[in-house]
Structure formats: C-alpha cells, structure tokens
Amino acid sequence: MDESRRILEESADRSLAKFAEPALLRQMEAGEDAHEVWASVAEMGFEQIFAGASDDPWRDACVILKACGRHVLPAPLPETLMAGALIRRAGLEPVEGPIALGSPRYTELALADAGDVTGRASHLAWGQVCRHAVLPMLEQILVLPLEGRTHSERNIGREPRDAHVFVSATPRAGGPLPGDDVMAAGALMRAAQMAGAIEAVLAMTLQYARERQQFGKPIGSFQAIQHQLAILAGHAAAATRAVDAAFERVAESEGDGAVLQFEAAIAKIRTGEAASAAASIAHQTHGAIGFTDEHRLHYFTRRLWSWRSEFGTAAWWSERLGREIASKGADAFWPSVTAAG
Amino acid sequence: MGAFRFEPTRLPPETERLRGEVRAFLAEAMPAIPAYIRAGTWSRSDAEFSRKLAARGWVGMAWSKTYGGHERSFLERYVVLEELLAAGAPVGAHWIADRQSAPLILKFGTEAQKQAIVPKIAKGELFFCIGMSEPDSGSDLAATRARAERTADGWVLNGTKLWTSGAHKAHYMIGLFRTSTDSKHGGLTQFLIDMKTPGITVRPIADLTGHKHFNEVSFVDVHLPADAVIGGEGQGWAQVTAELAYERSGPERFLSSLRLVYELIGRIGPNPDARQAAALGRLMAHLVTLRRMSVSVAGMLSRGEDPALEASVVKDLGAVFEQEIPGIAAELVEAEPSLDETQSFERVLAELTMIAPSFSLRGGTREILRGIIARGLGLR
Structure with a gap:
C-alpha cells in the first residue's frame, strides 16, 4: 500500500472507530434514527470519493469500505460510495447526500408515463436515511428520489434493509448500465466490508485468546486454539488480498465490464468463505461469553452472516464463474488465471 | 489491521x-x-x-x-x-x-x-538433495542425531537421513548434522556432501503409489574435508530456517493438483450442472487469490525482506487447496479413479488422490506451519 493510502486508512480508522461501540450499535439496531450518524460521517468527506474528491477512487474506496467493515459503521457510507461509482460509470452527474443501492434481485421497476417509473425496491440499506436510490431497470440505472413512506426491514445484523414503493416516480437521472454491473459493485462492496470485519474479528479473538485464562494459562497457549487462530488468520489474509487485488484491477480497467464481473466474483467467493470460517472460529474461541448480547463480537459476526449473502452468495457467483470456465474449456483455464494478474 | x-x-x-x-x-x-x-x-x-x-x-x-x-x-x-x-x-x-x-x-x-x-x-x-529429516527427527528437526565429528583434517559423518527426495539422482546433499550436544538448536551445522563419498548408502523407499522418489540415506564413517562446512559451525539451525523460507514460498505449494483441474474441466464439458459450475468457480477464486498472495511473497523476496511468515500462510492455504481438489473432482463426475492409462481423467484422479496426503507433509507439515503462524500472531 502506498503512503497516501496508508494515511487515508489511518484517518478512516480514527474517524470511524467511535461508531464500533456496543452502546451506539445497540441503539441503532433498536431502530434509532441514523440521520445523526450520517451527518457525522458526511463531515469526513469520504462519500465524495467517486464524485471528484479522489484521483484514484477505486483504490481509495477499497480503503474506506474495509474501514467501514472493521468498525461496522451504522450508516450507508458503503452504499453511497458504490452508488457513486455506478453513477460515474454510467456517465451521470454526481448526486449529493446518502444514496441507497438496489440489488437487481430485489428491484422491480417498469416504465410508467413520460419517463416516470413505477415499482418496488426492497433490501435497500438505510433506505430511510437516504435521499436517493440507485436502482437497476432493464439495461440502465436510474437515480430515483426516495420520497414518501419507506417500509423498514432488517437483516440479521439488524441493519435496516428497507422497502420502497415507487408510483410514477420521476428519475433524477438515468443512464445505460447493465444490471450485472450493479450486482458486481454491490458484491465488491460487501466483500470489502467483510474483509474489514474479518480483520476486526481476528484482532478481537487474538486478544481474547491472550487474556482468557483456563487450566492456569492463557487459552492461546493451547495448540488446539493456536491452530484454529492460524486458520482464521489465513482466511483474513486471503480475504484482504482478494479484495485489495479486485479493487486494484477494477481501477486499472475502469470501463471493462468483464474485469468487474470477474473480480467481483473472486472477491465475493473468497471473502464469503473466509467470513463463514472466521465467525465460526471466533465464536468457538470466545466461548459462552462471545454468545452473549453483552459482548461485542456478535455485532461483527451477525453482519458477516448477512453480508456473505447480500449481492449474491459465494455459491451464486461461483456458479456463474464456473459456467464461464467450463464454456472456455480446459486449455483456457491457466491462461485465465495468469491474465487475471 | x-x-x-x-x-x-x-x-x-x-x-x-x-x-x-x-x-x-x-x-x-x-x-x-x-x-x-x-x-x-x-x-x-x-x-x-x-x-x-x-x-x-x-x-x-x-x-x-x-x-x-x-x-x-x-x-x-x-x-x-x-x-x-x-x-x-x-x-x-x-x-x-x-x-x-x-x-x-x-x-x-x-x-x-x-x-x-x-x-x-x-x-x-x-543436482541436489536436502538432508534434514531422520528416522527419529521429522517435524522436530532440532532433534537431529546424525553427527559430524572433527578429525585431524576434516569431519566424519555417521547417522541416517530419511525421506530424502531425489537422493538417488543427486550429486550433492546439503545435510544438517549435529556437531555439538551442548545445545539442541545451537549444536547443528550444515555440510556440503558429495554423494559419491565412500560410506554413503542410498536406499530408495517406495511411496504408496509405488513410485520411488524419496530415500533413506545412511552415513557410516563418511569422511569430509574441513571445507565441507557451509556457513558457520553451530549455525545450522538459523541457516535451515532461512532455507525453509525459500522452500515454502513458491508456486509449487498450491499448483500440485492443477492437472486434475484441467482434466476435470475437460470431462465436465462446456455445459456443467449447477454443482459442477459452482465447484469450478470456487476453485478459480481460491487459485487466483493464492497466486496473488504468492506473488506478494515473491515481491518480499525480491526486496530482500524475510517472508518466512507469509510464506507459511501461503503454503498452509495452498496445501489445503491442492489437497482438497481430488476429493472435489471425485464427487463431481460419475467416474472411478483408475490405473488404466487410456482413461485420462480417471488416471490423473487416481494419481492425485494417492499423492495428495504428501502435500501437507513435505516442506513442513501443516501442524508445523500453523505453529509458525501462531508464533507470528504472538501466541507462542
């Protein structure tokens, strides 16, 4: 990582660490309004990365998204960033304020009169805070104002995943972009958050293993625990490497949809698998205390369990990627690996 | 972080x-x-x-x-x-x-x-072979007992090395021998050994596939000149640790089952079912990521940094990956592993199924690697 990105990472960690507190997370999960948290996040300026605030938006976004995961930020900064990436990709004017990002899987829009659209989108993260949503419709994306009533649902991280009905809504903007790109941007976003949260879970678990004493010594001195933590650390390293590499390749080839699809698949598959292993090992190491509401571990693991499914499971992305591999045949396999760099 | x-x-x-x-x-x-x-x-x-x-x-x-x-x-x-x-x-x-x-x-x-x-x-x-493991000293490498004693004009070696890959074809061995019993780790020294030296006997050992690529190498009063020592007397442990970073860092630590992946894709054909497709996609995601991690390790080597920890992480993940492929392939295709050489997929499946156990043994067992990683995590 170069120096400027290291500084950005330190700055993001400093700014976002205060949100990873159980007291705040508990309030947010209980339904407290997120506008205040968003106002505080907006002051940091990170959400403008794809709107001209960065010379290297994909690489910078990767740093911020991982930090959002590391501190399980209860605000739609990841969605606003990636919606911004898609807005830019479609050649549209930047949009200010928090933006929700709709999954093609949970968006059903149809043209009404005079360019207006009617339909429904659900699973919108922090839809009630967001002023706009970026949503896929056919082979384009629309920027729609989120006006009127938004019905609130939650994932198992108790993060808002809201539903909104559009009746003859007038898009603020629209441009051509395949729905696959929306899915890929969402997958990269959740993959980066997972990599960050896995890093946090590793750090938490290592600390616990050094401090918790049983049989007269720290449990981390037992080989059975050491080997589990070695496995966890391996998954953490792989998840971070997969995500860093994916954003880097996408940055280099901005505009290349095939690279976006491939890298989103690699990142979502690898981090999804790492998330499952990390949550499992972290809970086993923490024992009963880690299973309590009081302990902070579950704020991370419940989100990992949600994020691994959102914007395509590892299995969904694997199947798509696998069909492509099979259709190209055995001789193309190794060249595809090396071409990915 | x-x-x-x-x-x-x-x-x-x-x-x-x-x-x-x-x-x-x-x-x-x-x-x-x-x-x-x-x-x-x-x-x-x-x-x-x-x-x-x-x-x-x-x-x-x-x-x-x-x-x-x-x-x-x-x-x-x-x-x-x-x-x-x-x-x-x-x-x-x-x-x-x-x-x-x-x-x-x-x-x-x-x-x-x-x-x-x-x-x-x-x-x-x-060509070279490496004399590290012994009958009573495998993962516990510092328990090396094969000894080297000073003579008037050099050294005399006695003892046995085991699992020495390629010893039957190598011109030289770099062997780890005990030159002092005062300290477990400090009493080891590496020697450059001409395999034609009298007193060396190489006995091939068949592995479970019947191949003979590793050996038992016995040393009976093997005389070496004084200049056969590599590095410092008593520095063997530190030198071996550095050597193992090279041994563990390369792409051979996750590509061992690649041939079976090719055969599997060929056998599945262009229209996989959902299960086959998902398995292939997953393998690609792991392989691409492992390779990127491995290139990072090569970058550390090129900058003169010590990649011992990161190399251990890649080797451990790599061995899990290459070792699980035969089992995955066997489940995806209705075929039986076979020694019949006319059936390419079945024959490769047979070969890799049988040699896969060695992937997490050679070059440092899974358990040793995870111990090294745990030490890097500050747990030991």
Missing part, C-alpha cells in the same frame, strides 16, 4: 513476454508425456530437460552473473516457475538446487564453494 502484510505486488508487464517465451519453449521442448505423468511435475526428473532449461537461462535466474546466474528478478523467475508447473514439466532434477541449495550456498557459503558449485547448478549439471 491484518496480522500479515501481503503487499499488492504485481508481476511487471514485461514478464508477459517472458511468459510467452516459456510457453513457446514448452510447446516444443516438452517431452510428449501423458497427463497422469505430467501431474507429477516437480517430483519427476529429466536431466536432459533440466539442461535445456538451463541453456535458456531459466535455472539460477536471480543469481549473480559472477556465479553463472542471469541477474533476472525474482518476479521473472516466478513467471518461469509457474509456467513450468502449469505445463507439468519434468523439473524435478534441478528443482531443489535452484530453489534452495544454490541460494543457501550464495548466502552462507565460502567463495570457493560458490565458485565450485553454483555455476554448475546454473548450467543444469549439478
């Missing part, structure tokens, strides 16, 4: 030309051998093939020209290695000498040793 740093190292664009050269070379020079034999890649020896590679400058790539090397970068070397492995080239003859013996001699050896040995390795003329 991650516990380990895998810097986003990239293979420089100019290495793609080199990759093309290697692929063209292999298309022509690679002996026509069936897939199940290609599956053995770096465990199979072909001295003539090694000399051809050396003639192309692809042995000793990163070493100084003073000693016959080519002063190419570690990343260029990486590209050549992975292409050889991906093609299943029979690179076993020179592999160990190129990977670790010559780098060890260049790092710790005397000027005379460097001049006498390293240029011949670079020409693909001298």
Whole structure:
C-alpha cells in the first residue's frame, strides 16, 4: 500500500472507530434514527470519493469500505460510495447526500408515463436515511428520489434493509448500465466490508485468546486454539488480498465490464468463505461469553452472516464463474488465471 | 489491521513476454508425456530437460552473473516457475538446487564453494538433495542425531537421513548434522556432501503409489574435508530456517493438483450442472487469490525482506487447496479413479488422490506451519 493510502486508512480508522461501540450499535439496531450518524460521517468527506474528491477512487474506496467493515459503521457510507461509482460509470452527474443501492434481485421497476417509473425496491440499506436510490431497470440505472413512506426491514445484523414503493416516480437521472454491473459493485462492496470485519474479528479473538485464562494459562497457549487462530488468520489474509487485488484491477480497467464481473466474483467467493470460517472460529474461541448480547463480537459476526449473502452468495457467483470456465474449456483455464494478474 | 502484510505486488508487464517465451519453449521442448505423468511435475526428473532449461537461462535466474546466474528478478523467475508447473514439466532434477541449495550456498557459503558449485547448478549439471529429516527427527528437526565429528583434517559423518527426495539422482546433499550436544538448536551445522563419498548408502523407499522418489540415506564413517562446512559451525539451525523460507514460498505449494483441474474441466464439458459450475468457480477464486498472495511473497523476496511468515500462510492455504481438489473432482463426475492409462481423467484422479496426503507433509507439515503462524500472531 502506498503512503497516501496508508494515511487515508489511518484517518478512516480514527474517524470511524467511535461508531464500533456496543452502546451506539445497540441503539441503532433498536431502530434509532441514523440521520445523526450520517451527518457525522458526511463531515469526513469520504462519500465524495467517486464524485471528484479522489484521483484514484477505486483504490481509495477499497480503503474506506474495509474501514467501514472493521468498525461496522451504522450508516450507508458503503452504499453511497458504490452508488457513486455506478453513477460515474454510467456517465451521470454526481448526486449529493446518502444514496441507497438496489440489488437487481430485489428491484422491480417498469416504465410508467413520460419517463416516470413505477415499482418496488426492497433490501435497500438505510433506505430511510437516504435521499436517493440507485436502482437497476432493464439495461440502465436510474437515480430515483426516495420520497414518501419507506417500509423498514432488517437483516440479521439488524441493519435496516428497507422497502420502497415507487408510483410514477420521476428519475433524477438515468443512464445505460447493465444490471450485472450493479450486482458486481454491490458484491465488491460487501466483500470489502467483510474483509474489514474479518480483520476486526481476528484482532478481537487474538486478544481474547491472550487474556482468557483456563487450566492456569492463557487459552492461546493451547495448540488446539493456536491452530484454529492460524486458520482464521489465513482466511483474513486471503480475504484482504482478494479484495485489495479486485479493487486494484477494477481501477486499472475502469470501463471493462468483464474485469468487474470477474473480480467481483473472486472477491465475493473468497471473502464469503473466509467470513463463514472466521465467525465460526471466533465464536468457538470466545466461548459462552462471545454468545452473549453483552459482548461485542456478535455485532461483527451477525453482519458477516448477512453480508456473505447480500449481492449474491459465494455459491451464486461461483456458479456463474464456473459456467464461464467450463464454456472456455480446459486449455483456457491457466491462461485465465495468469491474465487475471 | 491484518496480522500479515501481503503487499499488492504485481508481476511487471514485461514478464508477459517472458511468459510467452516459456510457453513457446514448452510447446516444443516438452517431452510428449501423458497427463497422469505430467501431474507429477516437480517430483519427476529429466536431466536432459533440466539442461535445456538451463541453456535458456531459466535455472539460477536471480543469481549473480559472477556465479553463472542471469541477474533476472525474482518476479521473472516466478513467471518461469509457474509456467513450468502449469505445463507439468519434468523439473524435478534441478528443482531443489535452484530453489534452495544454490541460494543457501550464495548466502552462507565460502567463495570457493560458490565458485565450485553454483555455476554448475546454473548450467543444469549439478543436482541436489536436502538432508534434514531422520528416522527419529521429522517435524522436530532440532532433534537431529546424525553427527559430524572433527578429525585431524576434516569431519566424519555417521547417522541416517530419511525421506530424502531425489537422493538417488543427486550429486550433492546439503545435510544438517549435529556437531555439538551442548545445545539442541545451537549444536547443528550444515555440510556440503558429495554423494559419491565412500560410506554413503542410498536406499530408495517406495511411496504408496509405488513410485520411488524419496530415500533413506545412511552415513557410516563418511569422511569430509574441513571445507565441507557451509556457513558457520553451530549455525545450522538459523541457516535451515532461512532455507525453509525459500522452500515454502513458491508456486509449487498450491499448483500440485492443477492437472486434475484441467482434466476435470475437460470431462465436465462446456455445459456443467449447477454443482459442477459452482465447484469450478470456487476453485478459480481460491487459485487466483493464492497466486496473488504468492506473488506478494515473491515481491518480499525480491526486496530482500524475510517472508518466512507469509510464506507459511501461503503454503498452509495452498496445501489445503491442492489437497482438497481430488476429493472435489471425485464427487463431481460419475467416474472411478483408475490405473488404466487410456482413461485420462480417471488416471490423473487416481494419481492425485494417492499423492495428495504428501502435500501437507513435505516442506513442513501443516501442524508445523500453523505453529509458525501462531508464533507470528504472538501466541507462542
């Protein structure tokens, strides 16, 4: 990582660490309004990365998204960033304020009169805070104002995943972009958050293993625990490497949809698998205390369990990627690996 | 923060030309051998093939020209290695000498040793084996009992080395011997041993497939000259630790089952079912990520950093990956592993199913690697 990105990472960690507190997370999960948290996040300026605030938006976004995961930020900064990436990709004017990002899987829009659209989108993260949503419709994306009533649902991280009905809504903007790109941007976003949260879970678990004493010594001195933590650390390293590499390749080839699809698949598959292993090992190491509401571990693991499914499971992305591999045949396999760099 | 740093190292664009050269070379020079034999890649020896590679400058790539090397970068070397492995080239003859013996001699050896040995390795003329494990000392390497005692004009070796890959074809061994019993780790010394020295007996040991590539090597009053010591007397442990970082860092630690992936894709055909497709996609995601981590390790080597920890992480993840492939392949296709050489998929499946247990043993067991990783995490 170069120096400027290291500084950005330190700055993001400093700014976002205060949100990873159980007291705040508990309030947010209980339904407290997120506008205040968003106002505080907006002051940091990170959400403008794809709107001209960065010379290297994909690489910078990767740093911020991982930090959002590391501190399980209860605000739609990841969605606003990636919606911004898609807005830019479609050649549209930047949009200010928090933006929700709709999954093609949970968006059903149809043209009404005079360019207006009617339909429904659900699973919108922090839809009630967001002023706009970026949503896929056919082979384009629309920027729609989120006006009127938004019905609130939650994932198992108790993060808002809201539903909104559009009746003859007038898009603020629209441009051509395949729905696959929306899915890929969402997958990269959740993959980066997972990599960050896995890093946090590793750090938490290592600390616990050094401090918790049983049989007269720290449990981390037992080989059975050491080997589990070695496995966890391996998954953490792989998840971070997969995500860093994916954003880097996408940055280099901005505009290349095939690279976006491939890298989103690699990142979502690898981090999804790492998330499952990390949550499992972290809970086993923490024992009963880690299973309590009081302990902070579950704020991370419940989100990992949600994020691994959102914007395509590892299995969904694997199947798509696998069909492509099979259709190209055995001789193309190794060249595809090396071409990915 | 991650516990380990895998810097986003990239293979420089100019290495793609080199990759093309290697692929063209292999298309022509690679002996026509069936897939199940290609599956053995770096465990199979072909001295003539090694000399051809050396003639192309692809042995000793990163070493100084003073000693016959080519002063190419570690990343260029990486590209050549992975292409050889991906093609299943029979690179076993020179592999160990190129990977670790010559780098060890260049790092710790005397000027005379460097001049006498390293240029011949670079020409693909001298092959090496590694004498580390013993009957009672495997993962507990510091329990080495084979001993070296001073004589009037040198050393005399006695003892037994075990699981010594390629000893029956190697010209030299770099062996770890006990020169003092005062300290477990401090009493070890590495020796450069001409395998023709009287008193050395090499007994091949068949593995469970029937192949004979590893050996028991016994030493009975083997006399070595005083200058056979590599590095410092009593420095063997530190030197071996450095050597193992080379041994554990390469792409051979996750590409061992690649041939079976090719065969599997061929057998599945262009229209996989959902289960087959998902398995192939997952393998690709793991492989691409492992390779990127491995290139990061090569980058650390090229910057002169110590990648021992990161190499252990890649080797551990890599072994899990390459070891699970035979089981995955066996479940995806209605076929039985077979020794019938006319059935390519079945034969490769048989070969890799049987050799896969060795992937997490050779070069440091899974348990030893996880211990090293745990130490890196501050748990030991």
